[in-house]
Amino acid sequence: MPLDFLLVLIFSYLLGSINSAIIFSKICHLPDPRTVGSNNPGATNVYRTAGKTTAVAVLLFDVLKGIIATWGSYHIGLTPIEIGFAGLFCCLGHMYPIFFGFKGGKAVATGLGCLLPVGLSLGISVLAVWYLVFRKTGYSSIAAIVSVSLSPFITFYVDDRYVIPVTMIACLIVLRHIPNVIRLINGNEPKTKRN
Secondary structure, eight states, rough: OOHHHHHHHHHHHHHHHHOOHHHHHHHHHHOOSSSSSSSOOOHHHHHHEEEEEHHHHHHHHHHHHHHHHHHHHTTTTTHHHHHHHHHHHHHHHSSSSGGGTTOOOOOOOHHHHHHGGGGGGHHHHHHHHHHHHHHHHHHHHHHHHHHHHHHHHHHHHHOOHHHHHHHHHHHHHHHHHHHHHHHHHHOOOOOOOOO
């Protein structure tokens, strides 16, 4: 493995490990998002516990992590597959952050950030699917699973060179939502307020 690629993977993982939901909650003297609501340190759970402003800040930071990992990899000349692995490691860092006891979030926003450099139309399309499903069901988890699952197909029409990298990230995020699927089946998955 080339040294520059290895360094990109390490950087992407460490960048992903900076969990803004936990950090912003500490700064604002709010409960640890891993201990309240859905116990997930992400924007949706922060919205439940802290409100819109803090949740938007978390969302933007998490999206930015993904953009930096993939956009930066593109601009240093990595191949589409290598860029995909950079995004994958960024998402792994968000899910299993070394700085927070390997207890992280679902990487939906970070995954979206990884998609944006592929094409703005891809990011907007995936976000639109998420929004429509969320408005229909009230479940952020269902919206995430559906939108992420469709992202490889949308990628095919935007830039087919990135179908495999996007599929890798999509599979990782869907697998991370298995506990949500179990809760949905059991009827105890929390909805998110939409007002």
